[in-house]
Amino acid sequence: MADPVIQASDLSLTFQTGDGPVHALKDVNLTVDKGDFVSFIGPSGCGKTTFLRAIAALEHPTSGTLSVNGMSADEARKARAYGYVFQAAGLYPWRTIGGNIRLPLEIMGYGRADMYDRVKNVLELVELAGFEKKYPWQLSGGMQQRASIARALAFDADLLLMDEPFGALDEIVRDRLNEELLALWARTEKTIAFVTHSIPEAVYLSTKIVVMSPRPGRITDVIDSPLPRERPLDIRDTPEFIEIAHRVRDGLRAGHGDAV
Numbered sequence: 001m002a003d004p005v006i007q008a009s010d011l012s013l014t015f016q017t018g019d020g021p022v023h024a025l026k027d028v029n030l031t032v033d034k035g036d037f038v039s040f041i042g043p044s045g046c047g048k049t050t051f052l053r054a055i056a057a058l059e060h061p062t063s064g065t066l067s068v069n070g071m072s073a074d075e076a077r078k079a080r081a082y083g084y085v086f087q088a089a090g091l092y093p094w095r096t097i098g099g100n101i102r103l104p105l106e107i108m109g110y111g112r113a114d115m116y117d118r119v120k121n122v123l124e125l126v127e128l129a130g131f132e133k134k135y136p137w138q139l140s141g142g143m144q145q146r147a148s149i150a151r152a153l154a155f156d157a158d159l160l161l162m163d164e165p166f167g168a169l170d171e172i173v174r175d176r177l178n179e180e181l182l183a184l185w186a187r188t189e190k191t192i193a194f195v196t197h198s199i200p201e202a203v204y205l206s207t208k209i210v211v212m213s214p215r216p217g218r219i220t221d222v223i224d225s226p227l228p229r230e231r232p233l234d235i236r237d238t239p240e241f242i243e244i245a246h247r248v249r250d251g252l253r254a255g256h257g258d259a260v
């Protein structure tokens, strides 16, 4: 059996607020294996971001256990076990694309030659070779988001955490980036945990789809996708794809999801 990269057992996380406790996650049980592409889908407030942040040790569970690469989330963070991609590309406008990707490496004290090699490699991986000396404003929104993925890949961690990375992009760009992300996942054999509001995006990308519902944030369904790993975009027209999309929609309804 493959080693689990993420293992959550009876995980709960409650925020204490001025208006009382907010149960962002309640009794979450989930195993993500090496090489999985797992998507988290559910209405606003169901705890998707909180779960990703807990994996990254940016939030700490109130109860239950969570392991990342066989370590505690805090240890995994210290071991740089993951790269994190946020909804907005978050590139510094005064730094070149290469300079943005180098920044976390500079902070961690990587040697100069190693840094330049890594920047070159990750820019090739996201098909931005040659853009190293450009500034973020010289790139389209989709290219900026690819640059932010490159930055997350620079440590060469096995796990990539992506919080709605394509949510702000138009559908045509999103389709292309979805295809590119699958190709990158196949090339690098990384494990990817991906938050989305889009049913087609979740079904197209994932080997495992985690459907969540709010108040309290919990998992209502986990779907292991029967689709092959290699997926042309027109797989979205097949009966198998449509069937999984229906199941996701049913799961969202069962959790009383509002519009997603």
Ligand SMILES: Nc1ncnc2c1ncn2[C@@H]1O[C@H](COP(=O)(O)OP(=O)(O)OP(=O)(O)O)[C@@H](O)[C@H]1O
Pocket (backbone or CB within 6 Å): 015, 016, 017, 022, 023, 024, 042, 043, 044, 045, 046, 047, 048, 049, 050, 051, 217
């Ligand atoms: N730091 C915090 N303090 C208090 N409450 C919080 C905090 N962070 C999140 N919450 C609450 O926890 C719940 C889950 O939030 P979370 O951001 O994880 O949801 P989400 O599913 O990612 O939503 P969205 O799709 O809108 O990003 C929400 O009710 C939110 O208001």
